[in-house]
Amino acid sequence: MQTDTLTPQDQAQAQAQAQSHSLIASDRVEGTPIRRSDGQKLGAIERLMIDKVSGNVAYAVLSFGGFLGMAKKHLPIPWARLTYDRLLGAYHLDLTDEELSRAPSFAANADFDWGDRSREIDVHNYYRVPPYWGAY
Amino acid sequence: MQTDTLTPQDQAQAQAQAQSHSLIASDRVEGTPIRRSDGQKLGAIERLMIDKVSGNVAYAVLSFGGFLGMAKKHLPIPWARLTYDRLLGAYHLDLTDEELSRAPSFAANADFDWGDRSREIDVHNYYRVPPYWGAY
Numbered sequence: 001m002q003t004d005t006l007t008p009q010d011q012a013q014a015q016a017q018a019q020s021h022s023l024i025a026s027d028r029v030e031g032t033p034i035r036r037s038d039g040q041k042l043g044a045i046e047r048l049m050i051d052k053v054s055g056n057v058a059y060a061v062l063s064f065g066g067f068l069g070m071a072k073k074h075l076p077i078p079w080a081r082l083t084y085d086r087l088l089g090a091y092h093l094d095l096t097d098e099e100l101s102r103a104p105s106f107a108a109n110a111d112f113d114w115g116d117r118s119r120e121i122d123v124h125n126y127y128r129v130p131p132y133w134g135a136y
Numbered sequence: 137m138q139t140d141t142l143t144p145q146d147q148a149q150a151q152a153q154a155q156s157h158s159l160i161a162s163d164r165v166e167g168t169p170i171r172r173s174d175g176q177k178l179g180a181i182e183r184l185m186i187d188k189v190s191g192n193v194a195y196a197v198l199s200f201g202g203f204l205g206m207a208k209k210h211l212p213i214p215w216a217r218l219t220y221d222r223l224l225g226a227y228h229l230d231l232t233d234e235e236l237s238r239a240p241s242f243a244a245n246a247d248f249d250w251g252d253r254s255r256e257i258d259v260h261n262y263y264r265v266p267p268y269w270g271a272y
Binding site (some may be wrong): 022023024025027028029030047048049050051052053054055056057058059061064079080084113114115133 | 137156157158159160161162163165166183184185186188189190192193194195197215216220221250251
């Protein structure tokens, strides 16, 4: 698997995103890469899933695969688990290939049952973060 | 204080909310119209502005104008002020033309200074909702 190192384009994007204010546009998060500490790209953020009532961002949906015969997959990642890394020009997530393969996911052409709280609990347990809806 | 009994409308809404799951995709909110109670379209949601640290959706940016020689304008609307109305098929916001013209806005080709908290306070005062960042 090739290592995706930072291109000047990535760095420009990183700089733009790192502007001082604390707000970020949804359409700017969409498409932003997710990388490991070593710079390797795991995939990109397809969309955000927002809790309608509280207005909290619950998940970033990571899209990966879709090349070399590998099926395109979507992974819901709790927003609380992602941090933006200026140097990487990406959101930062350290998952090994093995962890990635075991992470809760769904086929890109299928639909995740967002209403199934037990699946949501699995996701939060997997990433060891507290749930966006409070305690369970 | 009035007794809060459920009207048939409330019950229909409650049922709809129970049926549909509580999460919505960011790329589905983008482009959704905002309408008055009478169905008149004010514009459409251009994007969401998200507080990076807390993961709260701070604003929906309403895009309107751009026809009949009217400049295209963007209005930041506190997320807490918008409710999705299934019958309207849109987010619901009752602003008269006059209120719309006085609402905090910026030209679509300009950039709102999201880092300027005093402007953000103006926006929240205008829509009479508590700020997403807590008290001020």
